[in-house]
Amino acid sequence: MQIDGNVIVCDSIDERGIGILKNAGLLVEYLPEISNQELITKVKDYDVIIVRSRTKITKEIIDNATNAKIIARVGVGLDNIDTVEAQKKNVEVINAGEASVNAVSELVLGLMFSLSRNIPIANNATKQGKWIKKDLIGIELKGKYLGIIGLGKIGRNVARLARGLRMNLIGYDVVPIDKSFAQEVSLITTDLKTLIESSDYITCHVPSTEQTKHLINKEMLSIMKKGSFLINTSRGEVIDEQALIDGLKNKKIGGAALDVYEIEPPTNKELLVLDNLICTPHIGAQTKEGQELASSVIAEKIIQKLLERQAESNQT
Structure with a gap:
């Protein structure tokens, strides 16, 4: 017709x-x-x-x-x-929204690998003629705890992919998490504070709302495990960027990877120059x-x- x-x-x-x-x-x-x-x-x-x-x-x-x-x-x-x-x-x-589920999920894993194995640093140094092999002791994902904030379509897909890497999964959402899904991936469901305190990696998958603005703030960053990693491919407003800068500068957390920012393109030079931060230009769905x-x-x-x-x- x-x-x-x-x-x-x-x-x-x-x-x-x-x-x-x-x-x-x-x-x-x-x-x-x-x-x-x-x-x-x-x-x-x-x-x-x-x-x-x-x-x-x-x-x-x-x-x-x-x-x-x-x-x-x-x-x-x-x-x-x-x-x-x-x-x-x-x-x-x-x-x-359903069309970008796999693309965003795979980017999350890519960022996790990049943080864990210092891939951007290794790439840049090698191209500059520096052989810094002994300085690049990485971390394996197997057996680590991945905290997933927001268990919508993307959050659930990330969980399934991460489970395939034999990671342990912790989940938090403001809405009830489907019990059959939690059982499928052996997901531990808990409150936000416990998730942040317990996770080696944290990935955010929530929309931009008044309730999620600066959901990850100074208080939440202060209770993250020392050496843990934060990934955000959802919306920039979810993370308080100034608080993140402080956390990265004082090495409270191991590193972070951002695909989204409070202002896009990002203009905060203090954030962008940090060597323990990986930045990508909102490419989550760009496949x-x-x-x-x-x-x-x-x-x-x-x-x-x-x-x-x-x-x-x-x-x-």
């Missing part, structure tokens, strides 16, 4: 999703570099707005999106979309497979939602 409607794509997405939308009969305008100011003036012409993380869908944009039916995020989370205002205007907000899947998933969801609205309209 062909669908009528105009779609604007405001960020770079894989071409597969665009092809699916066009094949369904939708008119797609691809403007991956459009500014928010330009979008404000153009947005009235579209039924569907597609974004990733670059574009911020503000109240002003939604107010001007008089024909909008759907705002779609090609990724996890909705923190760059004013969902409250969208709901007021009867604009449905959807995402493709060929992940981007293809996210683009396809969101396109199919958009088509389904528009068909549902079309059917409702025909009945009335």
